Amino acid sequence: MDTDTKLTDLSRENRRLAIELAETRDVLRAIRRGEVDALVSSGGDALYGIQLAALGIDKAETYVDSLVLLLRQICVAGGWQYGEAWAASSDRQSLHRTSAWYGGDSDAIRLRECIVRVLLEDADGSVPGKALKTGKTQVALAEDLSAGERKAAVTQCGFQTSVAFPVVVAGQVTAVLWLWKKEREAPDHSTLAQGESIVAGCGAMVQRKREEEILRFTVGELETAVRERAREVARLTREKGQPAPAPPPRDVSFDASHVPLLRPMLDCMSEGVVVADHYGRVVQCNRPAQEILGDDPPGSISLNLWPDVYGMYHADRVTRLDYEDMPLVKALRGLTVDRTEIFVRNGACPEGRTLEMAARPIADERGAQRGAVAVLEDVTQRRSMDDGRLQQALAQRDTLLREVHHRIKNNLAAVIELLLRHTRDEPKFQKIVEQVEPQLRAIAIVHGLKAGTDNAVRLGPLVKAVTDNIARLHGAKAEVTIADTLRGLRLLEEESVPLALVLNELLVNARKHGDGAPVEVRAAPDGETVVITVANSVANGSRVPDLNGGGAEGQGISLVRSLLPHDRASLEFENAGDRVSAIVRLAPEVFGDDPAPPGGAA
């Protein structure tokens, strides 16, 4: 190899090392900032050796917490998909499964439902048992397991390969980490060495947590015993007739002696309570919560699967709730969630339930977040009653509205009667009253229709009623034809009175200029628009004026044009020989979008 080639290779290698060094420094900085979950592959053994503790194992509050962190690290680093921790008894003669586990999908619950204890004498058929017995890492395939409940569960979960790492402290196996993956391949030497290195580096830290916990438990037991002894002394003193010693000041805060009451207390609550630890694992779920959510015990279902497993939806009952939107998950991110409504529909409750949920982060006395708590309340019945009350209030409102329209109609009839009476005394007003009376009656017709059963003015009944009114007042004949599809069209509230007045004016005009033949009134669809035509014939030889803006408009036509909404309706006239047709074209916006009432409108 010549010198140039050597220089090029060295330069390339230096560049690679420089990049690796920069990345390693980035990782260390991120670990110190507390932004990293786990280390993945080795950037050199030194990296693991130096900074494993910084991942928080030594700072974990409990033994189980430290085991979970260790499992997470070893799973992520070695590519294992599920891990659980087994603790050795003090005599090293048996292993019992702890509540520490990491990873796995919902099926992995089957593994945690299996045996919880392995005795050393039965160790030959058990992978963690062998690790306890030999103190050495054990690799096994699923088919190597002894037939039984555990093997069946492993097969159901689809796991193929397992390894058991013994946690050895001061020459003694204190725990065994049992890890699984779905690929059928024996782990290579470097993966096993890496796992053993992590366990060796952290085993002592984890064991210290266990010992601290045992000490705390012992202290609690001793405190309980001292309290019981003090009570006994007080009782005996009372029996001997001596004054009882002053009781010690009562600590009203929650102490360890209340812990056994915690679960019954939670189960007594009417609301569901779910507590998750800061890893996002459900650690408490009271009985009402289990009843509310369905038949799967929520503690066994990973939080990210809740929306699918429990069929969780937003309040609209259609949009599936995302994992991120769950109140408990928001609280795990440090957010406070006040009453949020969600809907749950699943196999246990196919008709669905409406839940009100609130969630809060849980912080310890130093302010560090330790998890989150969510409170669930089944408000299905309350919502149903609220809906019932709302329906009742709406029905009451409709009745009142109908009554108001009915009274307006009657009052308009009274006004018309008064005007007619005054006209008898003052004939000079007769012409005006003749013009006003049909207009007032047209308005009264609208209010009469609104006083009907569905509070709506529909096209068919309005056209028919206004036409009949003119026919009755002036003794004129009229033929009304309304397309079936248009009869039930609901007019917008603000358009009904103007349209009634427009029809009234066109009919009055047709009768006035007609030759006595029946006036034709037609309503027909034309594309998206509705066309109402009022046509009349004129006497032979009469002059038909041009009414399309020719300047010959009377007062009535001017009124019609002013009443029509300019952007949603148009008016034009057609002269064909001895026939004049007034054509009103109404845009779809004039009509509401609700369907015609059952059976249509007359």
Add this chain to the structure above:
Amino acid sequence: MAAPRQKKEAGARRGASTGTTWKLRLYVAGQTPRSVAAIANLEMICQQHLEGRHEVEVVDLLKNPKLARDHQILAVPTLVRQLPEPARKIIGDLSNVERVLVGLELHPA
């Protein structure tokens, strides 16, 4: 050697302003609070700085453990900018937006 590097970085910043599609990949391991935070932070950063010009892929190493070694990932969460080149890695939960913007070269250092 400094000149070409400056040229590439300028190119990346230009990518942010000229509509080049950014390809980002976030490596996480399970649904931990940090991985959830990283996903949320990345969504927020993309919305504010790369709206409509990015593709994000989230890789869960618990489901695909082998990908970590294939892509030389050292820790999770890690964000990798695959495009525009050169590739960049940002380690952590992306909670410090300023640091992420500098790392992605979306913001002058």
